[in-house]
Amino acid sequence: xxxxxxxxxxxxxxxxxDPDMPLLWAVREIAGKTGSKFGCGAAxxxxxxxxxxxxxxxxxxxxxxxxxxxxxxxIEGIEGKVARAVQDAWVKLDVVQCGYCQSxxxxxxxxxxxxxxxxxxxxxxxxxxxxxxxxxxxxxxxxAIHEAAKALEI
Amino acid sequence: xxGTITNLSRRAVLMGLGAGTFVLAGGLGPAARAExxxxxYGGDAMPGGVKDDPRLFVAVAxxxxxxxxxxxxxxxxxxxxxxxxxxxxxxxxxxxKVRVDQAxxxxxxxxxxxxxxSRSMRHHFQAxxxxxxxxxxxxxxxxxxxxxxxxxxxxxxHHSLMHAASGRRLGYGExxxxxxxxxxxxxxxxxxxxxAKFRYIGRADIGLVDGFDITTGxxxxxxxxxxxxxxxxxxxxxxxxxxxxxxxEVDEALKVPGVVKVVVLNTAPLPSGxxxxxxxxVVAENxxxxxxxxxxxxxxxxDGPNVRYDSAAYRAELEAAARAPGQVARNQGDVDTALKAAxxxxxxxxxxxxxxxxxxxxxxxxxxxxxxxxxxxxxxQAPQTTRETVAKVLSIPAVKVTVHxxxxxxxxxxxxxxxxxxxxxxxxxAMDGRPVKLTFTRTDDLHHGxxxxxxxxRLEGGLDAKGKPVAWLHRxxxxxxxxxxxxxxxxxxxxxxxxxxxxxxxxxxxxxxxNPEAESHTRIGWFRSVSNIPHAFAVQSFVAELAAAAGRDPxxxxxxxxxxxxxxxxxxxxxxxNYNEDPVAYAxxxxxxxxxxxxxxxxxxxxxxxxxxxGRGIAAHRSFASYAAAVVQVAVDAQGKLTIPRVDIAxxxxxxxxxxxxxxxxxxxxxxxxxxxxLGEISFKAGQVQQDNxxxxxxxxxxxxxxxxxxxxxxxxxYDAPLGGVGEPGVPPIAPALLNAIHAATGKRIRSxxxxxxxxx
Numbered sequence: 001x002x003x004x005x006x007x008x009x010x011x012x013x014x015x016x017x018d019p020d021m022p023l024l025w026a027v028r029e030i031a032g033k034t035g036s037k038f039g040c041g042a043a044x045x046x047x048x049x050x051x052x053x054x055x056x057x058x059x060x061x062x063x064x065x066x067x068x069x070x071x072x073x074x075i076e077g078i079e080g081k082v083a084r085a086v087q088d089a090w091v092k093l094d095v096v097q098c099g100y101c102q103s104x105x106x107x108x109x110x111x112x113x114x115x116x117x118x119x120x121x122x123x124x125x126x127x128x129x130x131x132x133x134x135x136x137x138x139x140x141x142x143x144a145i146h147e148a149a150k151a152l153e154i
Numbered sequence: 155x156x157g158t159i160t161n162l163s164r165r166a167v168l169m170g171l172g173a174g175t176f177v178l179a180g181g182l183g184p185a186a187r188a189e190x191x192x193x194x195y196g197g198d199a200m201p202g203g204v205k206d207d208p209r210l211f212v213a214v215a216x217x218x219x220x221x222x223x224x225x226x227x228x229x230x231x232x233x234x235x236x237x238x239x240x241x242x243x244x245x246x247x248x249x250x251k252v253r254v255d256q257a258x259x260x261x262x263x264x265x266x267x268x269x270x271x272s273r274s275m276r277h278h279f280q281a282x283x284x285x286x287x288x289x290x291x292x293x294x295x296x297x298x299x300x301x302x303x304x305x306x307x308x309x310x311x312h313h314s315l316m317h318a319a320s321g322r323r324l325g326y327g328e329x330x331x332x333x334x335x336x337x338x339x340x341x342x343x344x345x346x347x348x349x350a351k352f353r354y355i356g357r358a359d360i361g362l363v364d365g366f367d368i369t370t371g372x373x374x375x376x377x378x379x380x381x382x383x384x385x386x387x388x389x390x391x392x393x394x395x396x397x398x399x400x401x402x403e404v405d406e407a408l409k410v411p412g413v414v415k416v417v418v419l420n421t422a423p424l425p426s427g428x429x430x431x432x433x434x435x436v437v438a439e440n441x442x443x444x445x446x447x448x449x450x451x452x453x454x455x456x457d458g459p460n461v462r463y464d465s466a467a468y469r470a471e472l473e474a475a476a477r478a479p480g481q482v483a484r485n486q487g488d489v490d491t492a493l494k495a496a497x498x499x500x501x502x503x504x505x506x507x508x509x510x511x512x513x514x515x516x517x518x519x520x521x522x523x524x525x526x527x528x529x530x531x532x533x534x535q536a537p538q539t540t541r542e543t544v545a546k547v548l549s550i551p552a553v554k555v556t557v558h559x560x561x562x563x564x565x566x567x568x569x570x571x572x573x574x575x576x577x578x579x580x581x582x583x584a585m586d587g588r589p590v591k592l593t594f595t596r597t598d599d600l601h602h603g604x605x606x607x608x609x610x611x612r613l614e615g616g617l618d619a620k621g622k623p624v625a626w627l628h629r630x631x632x633x634x635x636x637x638x639x640x641x642x643x644x645x646x647x648x649x650x651x652x653x654x655x656x657x658x659x660x661x662x663x664x665x666x667x668x669n670p671e672a673e674s675h676t677r678i679g680w681f682r683s684v685s686n687i688p689h690a691f692a693v694q695s696f697v698a699e700l701a702a703a704a705g706r707d708p709x710x711x712x713x714x715x716x717x718x719x720x721x722x723x724x725x726x727x728x729x730x731x732n733y734n735e736d737p738v739a740y741a742x743x744x745x746x747x748x749x750x751x752x753x754x755x756x757x758x759x760x761x762x763x764x765x766x767x768x769g770r771g772i773a774a775h776r777s778f779a780s781y782a783a784a785v786v787q788v789a790v791d792a793q794g795k796l797t798i799p800r801v802d803i804a805x806x807x808x809x810x811x812x813x814x815x816x817x818x819x820x821x822x823x824x825x826x827x828x829x830x831x832x833l834g835e836i837s838f839k840a841g842q843v844q845q846d847n848x849x850x851x852x853x854x855x856x857x858x859x860x861x862x863x864x865x866x867x868x869x870x871x872x873y874d875a876p877l878g879g880v881g882e883p884g885v886p887p888i889a890p891a892l893l894n895a896i897h898a899a900t901g902k903r904i905r906s907x908x909x910x911x912x913x914x915x
Contacts, residue, residue, distance in 0.1 A: 018411065018442065025442040029386065034378035035371020037563070038441075039514050040596040044848040047514055075371030090369045094361060094814055097230030097822055099368035100375060100514040100563030125857035132848060134514045134564050135230045136825030137818070138859040 004068045008033075009077025019065020023057075024048040026064045027074060035075035035103045039132070046131030049104035050074050056111040058130070075103035082113050082152065089148040097135035105131045109145050118149055195736040197277030200268070202261035202538065206281040207338060208289040210264060212241060214334075218313060218327030220247045225257035226278075227269035227535045228364065229513075229562035229569070230822075231881050232815035235363045236275060237282060239354040239812060244286025244347055245293075247326070248313035249354060254363045259537020259557030269535045269562075270570050270680060271733070272778035272879020275811050279877050287344045289333075296332035297324045312353075349873045358814040364561065375563040376533025377518035381589035384520065385414060386441040387581050388448050388593060391433040391602050394457040394841035395676045396424045399433065406450035407436055412443025416451070417584040419577065424458075426677075427639045428543045430577045431602055437585055441593055457841055463675035465837035465844075469505060469610065472672060476503060476612035476629045480670025481645055483630075484656040484728035487664030492625035496616025500703045504613070504692040505906040506889075508836040509606035510851060511681050515563020516599040521578035522589040527554040528582070532575050533562045540572040544579045555579075567680035571604045600851050601843045604679025605836055607632040607650075609672075611692030616664075621704030623715060625664040630655045632688060637674035644671040646685065652731035654689030654775060654886065657724055659744050661717035667728070676838065682826065683885040686777040691831075694773035694890030695905065698897065708894060709755050709772050716774075719745025733779050739876050740779050746806050747774055749868055750783035753804035757866050758785035767791060768799075771894025773887040778879030780807040781868075784824070786860075786891040790899050794913035798828060798860040798892070806868035807878035817865045820884040824863050827888020829854035832909045 003014040008031055017026050022041075027033050027050070036059055039047030043058035050059045051073040086109050089095075096102045105128070112119055112127035119127065124145050133141070197204035205211075213221040222238040234254050242252045257264050266277075290310045297315035298305040301322060309316050314325045354360055367373040392398060404416040414437050421432030434451055438444035493499060519532030521544070528548055534540050537557040545552040562569055578592035594602070609632030616625035634650060637643040646655070646669050656667045681687070701711035721741040724732040732740060751774045755761075758770060767790055774783035787800040801824050810816050833852040837844045845851035889907065896913065897903050904912050 017440075021440070021442045025440060028378075029440045029442075032380060033371075034374070034380070037375075037515065038377060038593070039516070040848050042596070042847050042849070045514065045596075087369045091361070091365045094365060094818065096362065096365060096368045097232070097818060098228075098514065098562060098564045099230065099364065099373055102368055103371045106369060121861065128856045130855075132514065132853060132855060134512060134566070134826075134853060136822040136829070136854065136859065138825060138854075138856040139821050139861070139863050140818070141856065142861070 004064055006068060007071040009073055015064060017064055020063050022060050023050065023062045023064050023067065023072065024059035027059065027072070033074050033076050037100055037103060039101065045101070046108060047101045047104040049107040049131065051107060051111065056108050075107060078107065078110060083110050085148040085151045086110050086113065086144070089144040089151065093140050093144045093147060095137050095140040095144050097137055101131060101133045105133065105141055109148070112145065113148060113152065117152060119145060195734060197266065197273070197281070199734050200266035200277070202266040204277060204281045205265035206284040208285045208292065209338065211285050212245070212289045214293070214326050214330035216327045216330060218251050218325050220252045220326065221255055222252060223255050223257045225264040225267050226274045227559060227562045227565065229269065229535065229565040231274065231819060232362055232812060233269070233274045235360060236812040236815055238363065239360055240279060240282035241286040243352050243354040244283045245290040246310040246312055249360070251313060256559050258559060259541050261538040267537050268539070268570065269565070270567060272881040272883065276779065276877045276879050279809070279811060283346055284341060284344055287346050288339050291339050291344065292333040292336045293326055293329055295336055296329035300324065300329065300332065355811055356813065360812065374560050375515050376531065376560045377515055377563065377593060379520045379531040379560060379591065381520055381522060384589040384591055385437050385439065385585055386444050386591050386593070387435050387437045388441065388444045388595065388598070389419065389433050389435045389577055390448050390451050390453060391431040391598070392421060392455050393601065394455070395431070395460045396458040397455045398458065399453065400456045401454040402434055403452040404434070406452070407447040410443055410447040410450060412439040413447035414438055415585065417581055419580055425637060425639055425641055428539065428571050428573055428576070429547065430573045430580070435577070435581055437581060437590060445595070460675045461841040463838045463841045465507065465608070465839070468608065472608070472610035472631045473503060475631045475670040475672060476610045478670065480629055480631070480668040482666060483651050483669050484665065484667040489625050489627050489664045489666040492664035493614065493616045493627065496624055497619040498617040498703055499614065500700055501614045502696055502699055502905055504611045504695060506609055506688045506691055507907065508608045509681055509830055509834045510600050510603045510836050511566035511568035512599060512851060512853065513564025513566055513568055516594040516596055517569065517574035518591065518593045519575040519578045520589055520591045521575065521582040523548065523579060523582040523587050526550045528556070528579050530555065530557045530575055530579065531560060532557065533560050533569055534572055534575060535562060535565045535570040536572060539570070540575050543572045543576050547576045547580055548583060566682040568603060570680055596848065597846045600836065600845050600847070604638065604677045606681035606687065607635070607678050607685065609688040611688055613692060613696040615696065615700045617700065617704050621706060623660070623662045623700060626660060626662045627666050628655060628693070629668045629670060630689065631670045631672050632685070633672045633674035633678050635678050635680065638677050638679060644673055645669050648731040650685040652724070652729040653685035653777060654693060655685070657727045657729040657742060658693060659717070659722055659727065659742055659747070660715045662715070675841070683777060683882040686775060686882070686886040687830065687889070690773065690775040690886035691889045691907070694775065694887060695893050698771065698894040699903065709751065709760055712772065712774065713748060713751055716744050716747050716751070719743070719748060735779055742776060746781045747776055750774060750781045750804040750806050753866050753868065754783040754785045754802050757804065757864060758787065758802035760785060767899055769895045769898025769900070771891045771896070771898055773890035773894060775886040777883045777886055779876070780805065780878030780880065780883040782883045782887050784887040784891040786888065786895045788892065788895040788899050790896065790913055792915065794915045796832070796896070796909065796913055800862040800864070801860045802864045802866065803884060804866040804868065805884065807880050807883070808875045809870040809873045809877055810867055813867060816867060816880050819880050820865045821863050823884025824888055825854055825859045827885045828860060828892060831889035831892050831907055832858070835908050
């Protein structure tokens, strides 16, 4: 089996793995980047959310062979104005509790704000509905997304 | 400020204050006999007690960096931040120069480390102040000696020492080495800071020490640990609790590329406590290969007697038990006569199913066995229990087990049980000492948990002709946590009954609480707030039902039932447990319960009219020595769709150390309460859990969470007052307040959880 070639956080990445292996396990265990989390293995919790060619995907249910040639961005590699605004808002409002789901939350929030600079509460509900938080930090997640949107206006 | 978890277990004693030998504080001498010493409470009654030797917890480097060692598990309560805030404040350290390290599991050294029971600040606030004050006084003494002046003339001033008369000043780093060589001042010699001068304690804008690492993906949880030459494993466990392997074929599993070995794990006899369930482990070069290999195993199990466990049938058993007299747990007056004479009788049965903690990080750990020693990197709430359990399964001494504590990706009680860590340890040994990472999938987590109990609570009340309550009969029936650890346990323990079943402070002349038998058929364990959940759900729903029968406002009726402010010794309510706190210092204070009820009602606008289809409900509960009351506002539309526009929660935990984290805990508790009330259910059929993942074990998502949660903290008299717990007490009042609100909005009384689609038209 030839290695699968992708871009991971801006760098070329050649993975020697079963093409069925979910992107999440390849990133965590082969590339050694553990910021993206395993929570359900079935695209039900969003803890594994990464960007593939700019779109948020559930890496636990994305076979790595299906995205050969794509640009993958994880929480470790996310950058730019929107990402910074989101991470700053998260720290400013002390959103996190245990923090385990938060890299996935942030990846979804960055994707939302990249598409929609001024999301309503309903926009937030539909964009963030796939990201579970068992500590239930939802009130602050919502506030931080509004906060980041405000910061990006300036 | 930095907050990486580096587990520099020895660094704290090498970097400054800790240099030299240390003597463990506390503990009885060998000659002391138990009957010579007064009964211990709180942290002092915990295994390992509370340590307050600054040399264990504080190191000052020559450059002035202060390293504070936290020995509690960080699982979202913000303890690493709050812990350091107290020490840093009391020692007058500059927060910008403070960093936090994480202690490994070592109870003999650090004192009790069980991070559960809402105890971290409750048990340690005063000890942390002593640690900070002692460190400050040692630094001051070192400066005084260097200057040749009396220590009384030296004052600490924000990370430096000052001699006002001569204008001289020395930084903490400059005297650290000299201070480290000094004796620790005796407890009586400690001088505490005037709380008016606190810089960090009580402030809401300190910021989390782990916030940056978490939001940038740098933080390390148990599941993230990577070791050289590490293997990855998953386990096929018996689908029925207590089941055993009978026959298995592993050839197909071994053909999966990356699978290295299949290992048999023994099943411990029931009751199995913290021990693993046994089964077949697949060890591989990566987790994906291990998972694929596990799918290829062919296993025949002997399910054992629990194969008959069926939640529907079990519910009927619990209901039958609740309808007959049971073991009396509390009795005052003559309930039977009073019920017969009552003008009105109200009876209600409440059901709440099993729940799974389902922390977002499923149980996971790395173990490496070297000879007769074992190193663990794991996400655990109980590092010492982990040491003991690993030692037991490996037959090595507990002191040979090192537990490196990582961040915990959610615990809620699940990670107080180290079964998964023991599995990792057994697998590392089976792989000749290679490090092994053991991961539970979500299905493993739901199928092989230590579940919240299931219960039927039956209440019967009598009202006189004026609507005054004259009789209260509560039968609580639920399998007990102790049944997981000891054979033949069929009754709730003192702690379970003391979580809101016996200890109701009601002004009712005739009151009886009974606990009929219930047999356990699965592993029951602690779940955030534990038995307070079913008890508060039933008791606070029933108070509203009685109020309705009496034609009274539920808030006014609740306040009358609580009665005037008074201090009740919990033992007078047949609660000899009282969260292991002193029954006098931690008396049941009905004034504080009234206080939160009145505050929540006032803030929520209780009594103000709402549009049709909306309603408010109220509930109050004391747990973990704190008092909480919630007013939930609901809207139910014509189709029966429930939304929760607003929740007000008033909270009295005594002195508040980190107000922002107290608020955060309550915000989370409100939504977790909503989640368990609306969606939470684990059920069994043929002994097996029926829920496999978050599609069938649903938890609240952002769109269903209340959007407006208002936390109202009650002011505490002073910082010397006893502290209550924070992590758990917010949960219990939420479900009943929600159900009471639904009743107010629709006239419908829901007594069986979860609500799910019971409101659908």
